[in-house]
Amino acid sequence: MDLNQLHQLVASSRRGRFWLDLNPMTKMVLAFCEVSLAICMPGFAYGFLLMAVLMLCAATCGLGKTYGKIMLSVLVIFVGLMILARALFYEGGGEVFVTLGRFSIYKGGVLAGLRASSVILGFSSALVFFYASTEPEYLMLTLEQYRCPPKATFVILSTFQMIPQMGVNAKTIQDAQRARGIETEGSLWVRAKAFIPMLMPLLLSSFSAAEEKSLALETRGFNYDSPKTRLRIVEDSKAQKAARIGLIAVTAAACVTGGYFKWLA
Amino acid sequence: MKALELKGVSFTYPNGFKALGKLDFSIAPGEKVAVIGENGAGKTTMAKLTNGLLRPGAGQVLVNSEDTAGKTVAAISRHVGYVFQNPDDQICNQTIYKEITYTLRYNKSCAPEEIDRRVKEALALAGMAGMEEVNPYDLSFSHRKFVTICSVLLQEPEVVLLDEPTAGQDLACMRRLENILDHLQKKGTAVLTITHDMEFVVRNFQRVVVMAHGGIISDGTPREIFWNLDVLREAALHQPYISALARRIGLPGKVLTAEEFAAALRGSGRTL
Amino acid sequence: MACIELKQVSYRYPTSKTANLKEVNLTVESGEFIAVIGRNEAGKTTLCNVIRGFAPHFYQGKLSGSVHVNGKDVLRTEIGDLSWDVGYVFQNPFNQNSGVKATVYEEISYGLENLGIPRREIFDRVDEVINLLGIAYLADKHPMKLSGGQCQRVALASIIVMEPAILLIDEPTSQLDPKGTEDVFKIIDMLKKKGKTTILVEHKIDRVAEYADRVILMDEGRIVRDGPAAQILSDPALLEYGVTLPQTALLGLRLREEGLPLERIPITIDQAAVSIGALRKEGGGI
Numbered sequence: 136m137d138l139n140q141l142h143q144l145v146a147s148s149r150r151g152r153f154w155l156d157l158n159p160m161t162k163m164v165l166a167f168c169e170v171s172l173a174i175c176m177p178g179f180a181y182g183f184l185l186m187a188v189l190m191l192c193a194a195t196c197g198l199g200k201t202y203g204k205i206m207l208s209v210l211v212i213f214v215g216l217m218i219l220a221r222a223l224f225y226e227g228g229g230e231v232f233v234t235l236g237r238f239s240i241y242k243g244g245v246l247a248g249l250r251a252s253s254v255i256l257g258f259s260s261a262l263v264f265f266y267a268s269t270e271p272e273y274l275m276l277t278l279e280q281y282r283c284p285p286k287a288t289f290v291i292l293s294t295f296q297m298i299p300q301m302g303v304n305a306k307t308i309q310d311a312q313r314a315r316g317i318e319t320e321g322s323l324w325v326r327a328k329a330f331i332p333m334l335m336p337l338l339l340s341s342f343s344a345a346e347e348k349s350l351a352l353e354t355r356g357f358n359y360d361s362p363k364t365r366l367r368i369v370e371d372s373k374a375q376k377a378a379r380i381g382l383i384a385v386t387a388a389a390c391v392t393g394g395y396f397k398w399l400a
Numbered sequence: 401m402k403a404l405e406l407k408g409v410s411f412t413y414p415n416g417f418k419a420l421g422k423l424d425f426s427i428a429p430g431e432k433v434a435v436i437g438e439n440g441a442g443k444t445t446m447a448k449l450t451n452g453l454l455r456p457g458a459g460q461v462l463v464n465s466e467d468t469a470g471k472t473v474a475a476i477s478r479h480v481g482y483v484f485q486n487p488d489d490q491i492c493n494q495t496i497y498k499e500i501t502y503t504l505r506y507n508k509s510c511a512p513e514e515i516d517r518r519v520k521e522a523l524a525l526a527g528m529a530g531m532e533e534v535n536p537y538d539l540s541f542s543h544r545k546f547v548t549i550c551s552v553l554l555q556e557p558e559v560v561l562l563d564e565p566t567a568g569q570d571l572a573c574m575r576r577l578e579n580i581l582d583h584l585q586k587k588g589t590a591v592l593t594i595t596h597d598m599e600f601v602v603r604n605f606q607r608v609v610v611m612a613h614g615g616i617i618s619d620g621t622p623r624e625i626f627w628n629l630d631v632l633r634e635a636a637l638h639q640p641y642i643s644a645l646a647r648r649i650g651l652p653g654k655v656l657t658a659e660e661f662a663a664a665l666r667g668s669g670r671t672l
Numbered sequence: 673m674a675c676i677e678l679k680q681v682s683y684r685y686p687t688s689k690t691a692n693l694k695e696v697n698l699t700v701e702s703g704e705f706i707a708v709i710g711r712n713e714a715g716k717t718t719l720c721n722v723i724r725g726f727a728p729h730f731y732q733g734k735l736s737g738s739v740h741v742n743g744k745d746v747l748r749t750e751i752g753d754l755s756w757d758v759g760y761v762f763q764n765p766f767n768q769n770s771g772v773k774a775t776v777y778e779e780i781s782y783g784l785e786n787l788g789i790p791r792r793e794i795f796d797r798v799d800e801v802i803n804l805l806g807i808a809y810l811a812d813k814h815p816m817k818l819s820g821g822q823c824q825r826v827a828l829a830s831i832i833v834m835e836p837a838i839l840l841i842d843e844p845t846s847q848l849d850p851k852g853t854e855d856v857f858k859i860i861d862m863l864k865k866k867g868k869t870t871i872l873v874e875h876k877i878d879r880v881a882e883y884a885d886r887v888i889l890m891d892e893g894r895i896v897r898d899g900p901a902a903q904i905l906s907d908p909a910l911l912e913y914g915v916t917l918p919q920t921a922l923l924g925l926r927l928r929e930e931g932l933p934l935e936r937i938p939i940t941i942d943q944a945a946v947s948i949g950a951l952r953k954e955g956g957g958i
Contacts, residue, residue, distance in 0.1 A: 136812050138799055144812060145778050146795075272774065293771040300816060304489075310453050311489040313473040314482040315551055316503035320472045332502070335492030343488065343537060347767040350726060354760040354831060355770060356786035358752035364785050366778060366794060439819075439849045538687075542712050568763070568846035570711045570875060571916045596850050599919065638850070641878060641919035645941050649949035658923045662930050665952065 148273045148369045152196035158371040159274040160281070164379045166265040168386035173257020175390040177397040179249035182256030186210075189264045198267045205267075209259045214252040221248030271295045276369045285363055301337065308336045401465055402426040403590035404450060404480070404559045409459035411445055419445040420614045422459070429558065432581060432591045434601045436625075437611035438636040443594045446611070447561055450592070451480040464558055478509075481552035483562045487536075487544040490551070496523070497532035500550040515554070522550040525583060527576045542573050549580065559590045566597045578604055598626070598640040602656050610635050627654040674740075675838060675869050676700035676723060681737035683718060683727050692718045694893040696737070702837070703867040707874055707884035707901070711914030714890040716873045720840045722746075723871070725754045742837040755787065759831035763843040765823035768830075769815045776818070776826050777802070777811040783834045801833040805859055821852020828859050839863065839870045846875060857883070881905050881918040881939040889913055906937035920944040 136144070149156050173182060186206055193202035222232075225244025232242040275288035312332045313319050319329045352358075405426040412418045420442045427433050435443050448454040449461055452473040461468045463479045484490060493499040501519060504510040510518075523529050526546040536547050545565065552560060565577055581604055584591050595601060601608060601622060608625045610618040612635040618625055625631065626643050639647065646655035651664045678698040684691045693715050700706060708716045721727040728735045729751040739746040742757040762768055773779040777798060784794045802808045807825055810818065815826065824844055831839065841860070845853040857879060863870055864883055874880050880887065880901070887904040889897035891913045897904050904910070906921045917925070917939075924937040924944065932951060938944035 138808075141777050141811050142795060145775060145781075272772070275772075289772055296771045296816065307486075308489045310448075310473075311484050311486075312492075314451055314453060314477050314484065315490055315548075316474050316477045316507060316555065318472060318474040318507075320474075328506075332492045332506075336489055339491065339537060340488040344764075344767050347762060347764055348771070350730065350760070351762060351768040351827075352770065353726070353730065353751060354724070354755060354758075355783040356752065356755035356834070358750075359755050359786055359788075360750070360752055361788040364788055364791055364794060366781050366785060366791060438851060540712055568843065568875070571911070571914050572711060636851075641941060642923060645920060645923070645944050645948070648941065648945045649952060651952075658919075658926045661923055662927055662932075665927065665932070665948075666930075668952070 145366055146368065148270070148276075148367060154192055154196045154198075154268045156370065157268075158369060158375050159269050159277040160371070161375045161379055162265055162269055163274075164382055166261045168382050169261035170258055171386055171390050172393070173254050173261070175393040175397065176253070176257075177393055177400055179246070179253040182253030182260070186256050186260040189260045193264060193267065196268065201267045202263060205263050206260065209256070209263075213255050213259070217252050217255060218245065218248035221245070221251060272367070273369045276365055276367060279363075279365070280369070289357075301341075304340070305333065305337055309333055311336070401429075402462070403429045403431075403464065404592070405460075405462040405465070406446070406449065406456075407460045407462065409446075409449060409456040409461060411449060411454060411457050418614060420449070423615060425609065425616060425619075427559070427590045427592060429590055430585055430588045431607065432585050432605050433593070433607045433609055434605040435592060435594045435609045435611060436596070436598075436601065436635070436637060441611040441635065442614045443611050444563065445614075447482065447563060447592070447594060450559070450561060451482050452476040453482075477503075477557070478555060479557050480559045480561060481555050481557035483545075483549050483552050483560070483565065485563045485567065487541070487548040490548050491536050491544060494535050495533050496528065496536055496547055496550075499536055499547055500554050503551065504554060518554045518556070519550075522553040525553070525576070525580050526550050527572075542569055545569075546573070546576070549577075553580070553584075557589070559592065560584055561592045561594075563594050564596065565593065566595060566600050574600070598638065602626070602640050602642075610637070612636070623654050623656055626656060674699045675702040675704075675742060676871075677738075677740040678722070679738045681722060681735065681739060683722055683733060683735045685718075685727070685731055685733045688733075690893075692893050693722065696722075696893075696895055698888070698895065698898075700838075700869065700871070702869050704886060705864045705870050705872070705884055706886045706888060707872050707880040708888045708890060709874065709877065709880060709910075709915050710890035714914075715893040716890050717842055718893070719890065720760065720842050720871065720873065723838070724758045724760050724840060725749065725751050755783070755834065755836070757837050759834060759836035759839045761824070761827050761831055761839070761841045761844055763846055765820040765827065765847060768823065768827040774814055775811065776807070776813050776815055779815045779826060780830045780833055783830055787834065797833050797835075801829050804862065805829050805832070819852065821848050821855050824848060824852065824856050825859060828856070832859075832863070837869060839868055840873075841870065842873045843875065844872075845879075853879075877905065877916055878918045878920075878940075881921070889915065902936065902939060905939045924948075 169185060190202060193199050222240045222244040223238060225241045225247060227243045228241065230242040232240045232245050271292055275292050279285060279288055309319060317329050317332050318325050406423055409420060409423045411420040423446065437443050445454065449456055452468050452471065463476060468476050491499055493502055497519060500522065501515050504515055519532065523531060526549060528543065528546060536544050566574060569577065581591055606621060608620065608622050609616055610625055610631055617634055618628060618631045626639050632639060638644065640656065642658060642661055643655055646661055646664065652668055653664045655661045655664050676698065678696050681693055681696045682691050683693040696719065708719060710716050718727060721731065722739055723741055725746045727733060735747065744757060746754065770779060770782045773782055780801060781794050781798045784797060802811055805825060805828065807829060810822055810826065818826065844856050848856065860872065860883060884901045887899065887901045888895055889904060889910065896913065905918055906924065908925060910917055920938045920941055920943065924934055928934050934947060936947065938947050
C-alpha cells in the first residue's frame with residue numbers, strides 16, 4: 136500500500152456502502168426510533184417486518200451473514216420460547232387454536248406471544264443492525280464531536296479491543312496451566328476446579344499490565360490538556376442532519392398515534 | 401533408555417502452516433541439550449509436542465519409552481516440566497510457597513514433609529531462600545521467572561524444558577540459572593533449553609541442536625556447530641563473539657572460549 | 673544549558689522500604705548517547721522514571737533534590753506536559769499499544785493527535801517516520817497482530833514521531849529474538865547518527881559497547897561509575913557490580929594477563945580485530 140492509499144485508509148470513514156457510510160449518529164437515531172416504535176405499535180407485524188427489512192439492508196452491504204446469524208438465534212431462542220410460553224400459560228380461555236395431547240393452545244395465547252415477540256424482535260433487530268453496521272471507532276469519533284470526553288471514548292474503545300485479546304491470553308494461560316499439571320480435560324468437576332487457576336493469572340497479569348499500559352499512554356500525551364486532533368473524519372451532511380430531525384418528529388407522532396390505538400385496544 | 405524421544409514427528413497448524421516435517425530427536429537422562437534456530441524454525445512447536453500441548457500429525461512422542469498419545473497434558477507434565485517464557489501466564493497464587501507447591505497440593509501427589517523439603521531446596525537454588533511468604537507480584541519479572549522454574553523443580557520430572565530462560569536476566573541471575581541446570585543434570589534429569597544466547601550455549605552445553613525450516617539441520621557439539629558456517633547461514637544464526645573474532649583475524653583451530661583464543665594466539669607463533 | 677540535570681536526587685517508591693535512588697547527580701548535554709547499566713533493581717528504571725516525571729507524579733513517593741529536563745522543572749511541570757520533552761520506550765513490546773487504533777499508521781499518529789498537532793502535519797510526520805524506520809510495510813496492519821520485534825519498532829516510531837528532546841529507552845530488546853533485536857538496534861543506530869539525546873538501559877553489554885559514548889553504572893540506587901564507554905566497559909570492577917563485560921573486553925583482559933601487550937582493552941569486535949590482529953601481524957611477543 137503506498138502512502139496515498141494509506142492516507143485514504145486512515146483519513147476517511149467511507150467504505151463505499153450506503154449503510155456503512157451513514158453517520159453513526161444517524162444510525163443511532165434510527166435505532167432509537169425503531170425501538171420506540173416497537174414499544175408503541177399495536178399488533179404484532181412490526182417486529183417481524185422490521186427484521187425482514189433490516190435483513191435486506193444488511194445484505195446490501197455485506198453484513199447479511201453477521202446479522203442473519205444473530206437474528207436466527209434470537210428468533211429461535213427468544214421468540215420461539217416467548218410464543219410457546221405465552222401460548223401454554225394463557226389464562227384467558229376463548230377460541231382454541233390447536234390441541235396438543237392434554238394441552239389446549241388458545242388463539243389469544245398465541246396472539247399474546249406474537250405481540251410480545253414483535254417487541255423483542257423490534258428491539259433486537261434495531262440494536263443488532265446498529266452494532267453490525269457501525270465501526271466502534273467511528274461511533275466514538277462522532278460522540279467526541281458531540282463533546283463526549285476523549286477519556287470516556289477511550290475506555291469504551293479499548294474495551295472492544297481488549298476483549299478478543301483476553302480470549303487469546305486465556306488460551307495461552309490455559310496451556311501454561313495444563314503444562315504445570317492442572318487438569319483441564321475430563322469431567323465437569325475437573326473443569327470447574329480448573330476455573331480459578333485459569334482466571335487468576337488473567338486477572339493478575341491484567342492488573343500488572345494496566346500499570347505499564349497507563350505509563351505507555353502517558354508517554355503518548357494522553358494526559359496532555361488540549362483539544363485533540365483526529366486523523367479520521369467521520370462524514371456527515373446537511374441532508375443527514377435534517378433526516379435525523381425528521382425521523383425523530385415522525386417517530387414521535389407515530390408513537391403517540393400507535394400508543395393511543397394500543398391503549399384503546 | 402531415552403528420557404524423551406520424537407520419532408518421525410510432523411505437525412501442521414490448522415491454518416495450513418507446516419511447522420515440522422518428519423523430525424527425529426532423542427535425549428538421554430542427565431543430558432543437556434540446547435536448541436537454537438531463528439523464530440519460525442519450529443523450536444516452540446517441537447517443545448509443545450513434547451508435553452502434549454500439541455499432538456503430532458504423524459509419528460510418536462515417547463516419554464520414558466511410553467507413548468504420550470492418549471495421555472492428558474497434565475498427566476504428561478509430571479514427567480515433562482515445561483518452563484514457559486512468560487511467568488505471568490502461570491502465577492495464580494499470593495505467596496511463593498502456595499504458587500510453587502500448587503500442583504503438588506492440587507493433585508495431592510506428595511506428602512507435606514516432602515513438599516517442604518523440596519521447597520527449601522528449590523528456593524535455595526533459585527536464590528530466594530526464606531521468601532516463602534512473599535507475593536510473586538511484589539517481585540521483579542526476573543524473580544517471577546525463577547518462581548516458575550521452582551514450580552517445575554518441585555515436580556521432579558524426568559525431562560525439563562526451558563523456553564528462553566535467559567531473556568532479561570542479569571549476571572547474577574544467569575549464574576543461578578546455570579547452577580540450576582547443572583543441578584538438574586547431576587540428578588539425572590534430561591534438560592532441553594531453547595535459547596538465542598550463543599555465549600550461554602558455549603558455557604553450558606555439550607550438545608547443540610540447530611533447527612531451520614521445520615527440521616533439525618544439525619546436531620553436534622558447540623564446536624562443530626558454531627564453526628559450521630553453512631549450517632549457521634542456513635539457520636540465520638551468528639557465531640559467538642569470540643569465535644567470530646578468531647575467524648576474523650585468521651586464528652587457526654576452532655576457537656570457542658577466551659582460554660582457547662589465548663592458547664591459539666600462543667600457538668600461532670606468538671610467545672605470550 | 674544542560675539537557676538533563678539531576679542534583680542530589682533521592683527517591684523512594686511508596687511501597688519500598690529503602691530509597692530507590694540515593695543522592696544522584698547527573699548532567700546530560702544535548703546530543704549525548706548514554707547507556708545505563710547495572711544489575712536488576714540497581715535503580716536504572718527508577719532513574720528513567722524520575723527523568724520522565726513518573727516519579728513522583730505517577731508513582732507518588734518522596735523525591736528530594738532537583739530535576740530539570742529540557743529547561744523545565746520536572747517537579748513543577750504537569751505530567752502531561754512532559755510528553756513534549758521526554759519520550760519513553762518500555763521493555764514489554766505488547767503493552768505499548770494504545771488499544772484503540774486498528775492500523776499501525778494510526779497507532780503511530782496517536783501521540784500527535786493527543787498533542788493537538790494539525791492534521792496535515794501529522795500526515796507529514798508519520799509518513800517521514802515510517803520511511804525512516806523502514807516500517808512502511810507494516811503501516812496497514814493491526815497493531816495487535818504484530819510480533820514482538822515489530823511491536824517494539826512501532827513503539828519506537830510512535831515516540832520518535834513526537835520529536836521529544838530526550839529519548840529514554842528501557843531494555844527494549846530483552847524480550848525479543850535476535851532478528852527483533854537487530855531491527856531495534858538499527859533504529860537506535862539511526863537515532864545516534866541523528867544526534868538525538870538518548871538514554872538507553874540495556875543488559876546486552878556487547879551491543880552497548882557498539883553504540884554508547886558514555887556509560888553510567890548504577891548500583892543500589894547510586895551512580896557508581898560515569899565515564900567514556902571505552903574506559904568503563906573495560907574495567908573488571910564491573911563484575912563486582914553484577915554486570916558482565918563485553919566478550920572482547922573479557923578476552924582482552926585475559927590476553928593482557930597472559931602477557932600480550934595490548935595498549936587498550938577492546939570493547940567491540942572491530943576494535944579487537946584491529947588491536948589483536950595488528951599485534952599478531954607485527955609479531956610482538958614477550
